[in-house]
Each structure stands twice: as structure tokens, then as C-alpha cells.
Amino acid sequence: MIDFIIKSTLSLAVLLAVYHLLLEKEKMHQFNRFYLLFSLVFSFGIPFTTIEVIRESASPFMGKTSIKPGEATMAIIEDSVSYWIISLWAIYAIVTSALVIRFVRNIRKLTSRIKSNPVIDYKNSKLVLLKEKTLPHTFLDAIFINETDYHNRKIEAELYTHELIHVTQKHTLDILFIEILKLLFWFSPIFIFYKKAIQLNHEFLADEKVVKSYNNVPFYQNLLLSVANANSSYYLASNLNYSITKKRLIMMTKTTSASRSMLKKLVLMPLFSGIVFLLCVKTVAQEKRTETAIQSTAVMTGMEKYFENTTFKIKDENGNNTADKKFSQLTTEEKKNIPPPPPPATASANNKQLNDMAVGPKYVELTVNNSNEDQxxxxxxxxxxxxxxxxxxxxxxxxxxxxxxxxxxxxxxxxxxxxxxxxxxxxxxxxxxxxxxxxxxxxxxxxxxxxxxxxxxxxxxxxxxxxxxxxxxxxxxxxx
Structure with a gap:
């Protein structure tokens, strides 16, 4: 678990830092949305990815080691209880449960507002008319607006377009995804910064669409500044006035050339490759099988050599096959039942006969009385x-x-x-x-x-x- 947290957090931090340095200020918001979401998925997959690089070594074992064989026993092995680990998990469960309850309550609060207030269909979305004074904000396919402002036509067309972009591009799903991650990993502040980056990029996307549709940047900027002091209490909703900062105002008039955009995208390829190399590649020392090679080339004599390739089928008194063994696996009692190999061939025998007699049969059946012998x-x-x-x-x-x-x-x-x-x-x-x-x-x-x-x-x-x-x-x- 610790290894998972360390690797994923390192990856998340590096990718977020690169986003702020290279991508956030560029006008390629759709790509940035994909980058931020992919960074989350990629970083959670890193701890489960291992690429082994085998390095052959004649001495794969090294280092001083203290080996303490425990007392030999035939009792059941019991693990000692780690109370501090249990305490940590208990704290994690309590905090997570509290956050889950808060999350569910906010979901229910938003859905109940949809059910308990007038709803009007509007361009593949629905307008939810609220009694209280509020700025337009979005959750899933619902746009929440003030009922009085709607009937008095005090809501500008730019604001409708802005919120409609949040609906059509399903920005709420991004927010719900990052909120679920915050529930599970509330102890890591990195997800707070990811949510801020994702929400700001959503506003860039909505602003870009409004600017293209109405081509009146000064009016739209003044409109946003006029509502900059209003706040929304729904952290799961996309808010019109989210982060009305210099970044959003500057982005409306900014342009990014296609060549500059492509160059920055290409830079990301070695970035992801480098993260995989640093966090996933594991060098494995492979022992040179010198000892095994010597043993395999050693000359075996007697019955062991003769029955080297023979499989012994062990049968009980009823003729049932109980096991298949090689010669080295046989017990002393089982070896007593092996038929003796044939006498050495005479010099007059041809080569084929010599070879056939030097190799034991492929299978040999052994009947062993297992009534008490193998108990x-x-x-x-x-x-x-x-x-x-x-x-x-x-x-x-x-x-x-x-x-x-x-x-x-x-x-x-x-x-x-x-x-x-x-x-x-x-x-x-x-x-x-x-x-x-x-x-x-x-x-x-x-x-x-x-x-x-x-x-x-x-x-x-x-x-x-x-x-x-x-x-x-x-x-x-x-x-x-």
C-alpha cells in the first residue's frame, strides 16, 4: 500500500507540475482536459506495472544477512497483531465514512432541488428555476437559475451559453471523478490541486465557446466581473464565477499556434516514458547456472543413470495409481520394489542395442503396500x-x-x-x-x-x- 501511494503521488505531482509549466497557459483546452484525466488514470496504473530487465550475474547473492531459524514445530502458525496498523485503518475508515456521507448528502441535495422546483426543457438540458437568489450553476444536465431573473429576462444569453457548455461536454462527470478520488485519498492534498486545475480548464472551455459565439470579449469580461463576488455553496456544481482571475480574462484574447501546440504535445511523450522507466523498470539479477551446469554434466552411474528418464507410476494394493515420480523422488521403500536393470551389453552387440540397453523404460509400475508404510x-x-x-x-x-x-x-x-x-x-x-x-x-x-x-x-x-x-x-x- 505504501509503495502504491508513493509511486502514484510522485507521478501525479510530476504530471501536474508539467501541466502548470507547459500546458495551462496554452489555448488547447480540450487536450488539457484529456491530459489531466489521463494523468490520474496513468498514475494509478503505475504501481501495478512492472517491467523486468534481467541482468545476468555470476554472484546474484550478496550482503550480510542474519538467519535465525525458529523453533521447529507442528503447531498452527499465528501472526502477531499489529495494533498500530489496525488503529490507522480505523482512523481512515472513520474519516472516509464521514466524507462519503457528506458527498452523498450533497448529491441528494442537488437532485432534490431538481425534483422540488419547476423545470423547463432547454436545448438538450433543463433549466431548474429556484426561488432563492443564485447565480447560474450546473450539475449533470441541469442548469440552476433564479426564477425571477428568468421570467424578467435578466439573464444574458452569454450566461446560458456558458452553462450549456458545461452540460453538453459533461463537465460534471470530471468533477465527480476527482471528488471520488478525494474521498478515497483524502490524506493526499495533490487531488485538491487537480480539482482546481480541472475546474479552471472547464471554465476556459466554456469561455472559449462564448467568445466564439458572440465575438464580444469586452462585454463578456465585464459580465463576469460583475458577478465575481457572488459565491456558490455547491462544490459538486460547475459555477459561473469559478476563479474569475486574470488567467481567465487573459485566456479569452490569447492565441496558440498549431506548431507551438504540437511541439508541447510531443514533449509529453518522453515525459510519460521517463516516468515509466523510473518507477516501473526493475533490474533482476539472474544467476548464472554454473553449478547446475556442472551437476548436469556430471556422470551418473548405476540405477540412477539407467532410470534417469523413467517415470515411476506408484500403485496401491488395489491397482490404483497414487503418484507419478522420478527416481530421485522415490522413498527408500519404493526403491526396494524397482526391478533391477539388465546386465551390461556384450561387446558383440551393435550400437543400437547398446543405446537401448543404456536407457531405462519410459514408464515403470511399482506396487507398494501403503497400509502402514506411508502413514x-x-x-x-x-x-x-x-x-x-x-x-x-x-x-x-x-x-x-x-x-x-x-x-x-x-x-x-x-x-x-x-x-x-x-x-x-x-x-x-x-x-x-x-x-x-x-x-x-x-x-x-x-x-x-x-x-x-x-x-x-x-x-x-x-x-x-x-x-x-x-x-x-x-x-x-x-x-x-
């Missing part, structure tokens, strides 16, 4: 718990020596726990690794990798007989 036990059922050779302190040291933190994780200063479960087989080997929860940055996968390097444990026993045990392990990770 998984809990700690409470054991007479002797499984343990690492040399004790658990030796196991903690083993994990700390072999666990490696990625370069990216080192920079973020990780602190937390990785939770895993695995099976301790009857021969002490570890299998069936499962990551319950990790901290990202490959910490869970790294924990599994380290456990796979572990030597065989001393298995748990019942009645002096080794049994399979499901084991849980939290590992505490803290980078320096």
Missing part, C-alpha cells in the same frame, strides 16, 4: 522426535551458512519469517517441501533450496521403528 505421524504420536545430526543448533548453523539473500532483497532491508513444511522420511531424507508463507524476493524458494542440501536427519520413531513425520519450520530473516 504420516504427528509429534504427539512419536516416541522419539526426528532431529538433525548434531542437534538442532547444528541445523540452525547449517541453514545460516547456506541461506543466501538476493541483491535486491538486501537493499530493501528485509525482516520477517518464512514458513515451510516438509516430510522427514523413514530413512531421514527430506521431501514434499511446501512454502506456507514467504517474504518475497525468492526467500521461500531459497529456503527450500537449502533444505534440499540438508544431510539425512535421524528419523522419528514409534516402537523403535522409523516413521514418516510432517515437520513445520519458521525461519527468521533479517538483512543488515
Amino acid at each position: 504420516v505421524y504427528k509429534a504427539a504420536d512419536l516416541e522419539i522426535n526426528p532431529t538433525f545430526p548434531g542437534g538442532m543448533e547444528a541445523f540452525y548453523s547449517f541453514v545460516a551458512e547456506n541461506f543466501k539473500i538476493s541483491e535486491e532483497a538486501t537493499k530493501t532491508k528485509l525482516k520477517g519469517k518464512v514458513y515451510l513444511t516438509f516430510m522427514i522420511e523413514k530413512d531421514g531424507s527430506l521431501s514434499e517441501f511446501r512454502i506456507l508463507r514467504d517474504m518475497g524476493y525468492g526467500t521461500g524458494e531459497e529456503a527450500v533450496r537449502v533444505l534440499k542440501l540438508s544431510p539425512n536427519w535421524i528419523p522419528g520413531t514409534i516402537e523403535n521403528k522409523a516413521v514418516r513425520v510432517q515437520y513445520s519450520l519458521p525461519i527468521t530473516i533479517q538483512t543488515d
Whole structure:
């Protein structure tokens, strides 16, 4: 959540600053409207966009790291309660609820005024005649005006045209959009400045249409100045006298050449590209698989080599297929049921026969009595718990020596726990690794990798007989 707020706010601030520096003073108001709305959508999409650039590194792990394996347990893992986070969310919910109530009340107040006052159809909009003295203002397709001024024809045609532009161009939707964002992100003042920029641009659009329609700039400027001191109490409506400033008066007589407009639009392309590059591109260090390559080229001998490409279909006593495994995944009991490979070929055999006999069959069916052999036990059922050779302190040291933190994780200063479960087989080997929860940055996968390097444990026993045990392990990770 913090990452989302930081990235989106940075993008919003940069785009708004560019708008005020390059675009606001230019007479290309339709483009500016699109720019402001797109800036909001673009900035909220930035945190969800990640472009990975892979950088191959022979040493992807670096930095000092404190690894503290927690006490091994088979109990359910419970998270500690962060009361300060709960308090922050509670404050956020209270303030947001209050703002939502205010927002809904203003919507209802405007709609009720439409229903409770006379309405007249007017050029794809409707005029709402109010008893109280008010300046013309717009909400959706309704233009609110004073009833007495309407009947006495005291409202100038320029004012009707001005408000009609707000209706036909649906400016209210822009205001509602930014208001909803202010409800959700009330703690960020950036949306206040965006609303001001959007509303002022709406007035530029309406003023431009009036000037083109009546071609009497001095009269229209004087008309606006005559109502400059009046205020409207509806922050969701488009107000005639919104920001009657020098900016609006100057904009009415300003011109912008097509070449200047195009040049400023082209400048925005590298701007958006730069934001994406700075906030979305993530360099990922990829390990050179030197160790894997060495292992893959190592010569395997015996049954492991013969059954390298064989899939073993494990069946129960009823002939039902219970699992498909490779040779390295088989338990000791399952390996006892493997048929022996054929004797080595004689020198007189041709090359095809030699090749066929050097490779095991594609599939081998193994029938294993699983009535008690594969039963998984809990700690409470054991007479002797499984343990690492040399004790658990030796196991903690083993994990700390072999666990490696990625370069990216080192920079973020990780602190937390990785939770895993695995099976301790009857021969002490570890299998069936499962990551319950990790901290990202490959910490869970790294924990599994380290456990796979572990030597065989001393298995748990019942009645002096080794049994399979499901084991849980939290590992505490803290980078320096």
C-alpha cells in the first residue's frame, strides 16, 4: 500500500507540475482536459506495472544477512497483531465514512432541488428555476437559475451559453471523478490541486465557446466581473464565477499556434516514458547456472543413470495409481520394489542395442503396500522426535551458512519469517517441501533450496521403528 501511494503521488505531482509549466497557459483546452484525466488514470496504473530487465550475474547473492531459524514445530502458525496498523485503518475508515456521507448528502441535495422546483426543457438540458437568489450553476444536465431573473429576462444569453457548455461536454462527470478520488485519498492534498486545475480548464472551455459565439470579449469580461463576488455553496456544481482571475480574462484574447501546440504535445511523450522507466523498470539479477551446469554434466552411474528418464507410476494394493515420480523422488521403500536393470551389453552387440540397453523404460509400475508404510505421524504420536545430526543448533548453523539473500532483497532491508513444511522420511531424507508463507524476493524458494542440501536427519520413531513425520519450520530473516 505504501509503495502504491508513493509511486502514484510522485507521478501525479510530476504530471501536474508539467501541466502548470507547459500546458495551462496554452489555448488547447480540450487536450488539457484529456491530459489531466489521463494523468490520474496513468498514475494509478503505475504501481501495478512492472517491467523486468534481467541482468545476468555470476554472484546474484550478496550482503550480510542474519538467519535465525525458529523453533521447529507442528503447531498452527499465528501472526502477531499489529495494533498500530489496525488503529490507522480505523482512523481512515472513520474519516472516509464521514466524507462519503457528506458527498452523498450533497448529491441528494442537488437532485432534490431538481425534483422540488419547476423545470423547463432547454436545448438538450433543463433549466431548474429556484426561488432563492443564485447565480447560474450546473450539475449533470441541469442548469440552476433564479426564477425571477428568468421570467424578467435578466439573464444574458452569454450566461446560458456558458452553462450549456458545461452540460453538453459533461463537465460534471470530471468533477465527480476527482471528488471520488478525494474521498478515497483524502490524506493526499495533490487531488485538491487537480480539482482546481480541472475546474479552471472547464471554465476556459466554456469561455472559449462564448467568445466564439458572440465575438464580444469586452462585454463578456465585464459580465463576469460583475458577478465575481457572488459565491456558490455547491462544490459538486460547475459555477459561473469559478476563479474569475486574470488567467481567465487573459485566456479569452490569447492565441496558440498549431506548431507551438504540437511541439508541447510531443514533449509529453518522453515525459510519460521517463516516468515509466523510473518507477516501473526493475533490474533482476539472474544467476548464472554454473553449478547446475556442472551437476548436469556430471556422470551418473548405476540405477540412477539407467532410470534417469523413467517415470515411476506408484500403485496401491488395489491397482490404483497414487503418484507419478522420478527416481530421485522415490522413498527408500519404493526403491526396494524397482526391478533391477539388465546386465551390461556384450561387446558383440551393435550400437543400437547398446543405446537401448543404456536407457531405462519410459514408464515403470511399482506396487507398494501403503497400509502402514506411508502413514504420516504427528509429534504427539512419536516416541522419539526426528532431529538433525548434531542437534538442532547444528541445523540452525547449517541453514545460516547456506541461506543466501538476493541483491535486491538486501537493499530493501528485509525482516520477517518464512514458513515451510516438509516430510522427514523413514530413512531421514527430506521431501514434499511446501512454502506456507514467504517474504518475497525468492526467500521461500531459497529456503527450500537449502533444505534440499540438508544431510539425512535421524528419523522419528514409534516402537523403535522409523516413521514418516510432517515437520513445520519458521525461519527468521533479517538483512543488515
